[in-house]
Amino acid sequence: MTMSSKKRIAAVALTVAALSLGSVGVASADHKGGPKGVAKSAAHDVKRAANNAAHDANHAAKEALVVATIGVDAATIKSRLAAGETLGAIAGAKKDALIAALVDFKSKNIDAAVTAGKLTAAQATTMKAGLTAHVTERVNAVRGEGHEGHKGHKGPKAPRP
Numbered sequence: 001m002t003m004s005s006k007k008r009i010a011a012v013a014l015t016v017a018a019l020s021l022g023s024v025g026v027a028s029a030d031h032k033g034g035p036k037g038v039a040k041s042a043a044h045d046v047k048r049a050a051n052n053a054a055h056d057a058n059h060a061a062k063e064a065l066v067v068a069t070i071g072v073d074a075a076t077i078k079s080r081l082a083a084g085e086t087l088g089a090i091a092g093a094k095k096d097a098l099i100a101a102l103v104d105f106k107s108k109n110i111d112a113a114v115t116a117g118k119l120t121a122a123q124a125t126t127m128k129a130g131l132t133a134h135v136t137e138r139v140n141a142v143r144g145e146g147h148e149g150h151k152g153h154k155g156p157k158a159p160r161p
Helices: 003-030 035-070 074-082 087-115 121-129 131-140 146-151
Strands: none
Touching: 035 074, 035 087, 074 087, 087 121, 087 131, 121 131
16 A cells, blocks of 8 residues: 555544544534433423413403403504503593402412412512502503513513513
C-alpha cells in the first residue's frame, strides 16, 4: 500500500467514527434520557392538559356567571369590551351584584385551592382580604389596563373581571 492509500483509509475510518459518535449523541438526546425521560415527558404533558382543561372550565364558569348576572350574552359583552367599555359600564345597575358574585366565585376558588393543598390558610386569608377591592378594580378597568395588559395585543378571551 502506498502512503496516500493509508491516509485515505485513515480519513475514511475517522469520518465513519465521527459520524457514528454523532448519531449516538443525537439518538440519546432524542430519547430525553431514555425511557424514564420519555415517561416524565408524557406525565408532564398529561398534567399540563389537565391543568389547561381545569383552567378552561373555570374560565367558562366565570363567563357564565357574568352573563347570568348582568343578563347580556357573551358575544355582546366581548364586542362592547373590545370597543373600550368596562365590564362595570356594561353591567350598569347590576354592577354591585356582579362584583358580589365575582367575589364569591373567586373566594370559592381560593377555598378549593386550600382544600387541594395548593394554598395555605394564611395565604387564602391574605388573598381574600383584598379580593373585593381587586374585583372592583378589574370590573371598572378598561380592557388593556392593569392586569389585563399582560395578555398582549389579543386581550382576554371573554369578560375578565
